[in-house]
Amino acid sequence: MSGLLSARHADGPAQASPLCGFIETGDLSQRGAAFLAYWMRARGSASMPSPDDIDPSAFVSLLPYMRYLRWEGSDRVVYRVWGTMLAEWMKTDLTGDNVFDLLPEKERSVEQERMRLLHSMPCGFVQHREVTDTRGLVHVFEFLTLPVSAGADGALRMIGTGTMCDEQAADRFELDAGPRTVIKRIGYLDLGFGLPVSADKRLTTE
Known part of the structure; x- marks a missing residue:
């Protein structure tokens, strides 16, 4: 799997992109790495798994940390699943919410472009966000997002984990309601399948 996932650029013309950099699989959290391994198995010889390929019984321990999203029109990506641990940590359940409604208006077009690239490359993306607990300690939260092909309704999907990078620390702290995060x-x-040409720098966890 490491050969398939080694960072490299896609051939062809440059693609406009709101992102710079790439993240190696070795920099993922344990839960993120475990789900990526499952996703790779589930897709088989295809570029990405279909909705029917996703079997929740195969990653039961990760279900509380899962996010499942679906395009519903050109400017709506809706959370169809928001894991119970995510809801507990963030003190909110985002199931049914449009991702772009949760962002400042000036950031929405950037996020839309990033999400479209997941299927057009295809590729994944990772966000590491800092969040401060009620004691003032800062922790790193990881969102891993991977593409899933369209279902019978023609809508493209995305799936991935949301988890604290320090899994042991996650059991010992509490966040305020509606905690603010910083990228x-x-x-x-x-x-x-390569990376967008703008991804020319490795982003590490250091």
Whole structure:
């Protein structure tokens, strides 16, 4: 799997992109790495799994940390699943919410472009965000997002984990209601088809 996921650029003309950099699989959290391994198995010889390929019984331990999203029109990506641990940590359940409604208006077009690239490359992306607990300690939260092909309704999907990078610390702290997060790093993840040409710098967890 490491060969397929080694970082490299896609051939062809440059693509406009709101992101810079890439993240290696070795920089993922344990839960993120475990789900990526499942996703790779589920897709088989295809570029990405279909909705029917996703079997929740195969990753039961990760279900509380899962996010499942679906395009519903050109400017709506809706959370169809928001894991119970995510709801507990963030003190809100985002199931049914449009991702772009949660962002400042000036950031929405950037996020839309990033999400479209997941299927057009295809590739994944990873966000590491800093969040401060009620004691004032800062922790790193990871969102891993991977593409899933369209279902019978023709709508493209995305799936991935949301988890604290320090899984042991996650059991020992509490967040305020509606905690604010700050982006620490965000980058593409090579799924065997290269990366957008803008992803020319490795973003590490250091």
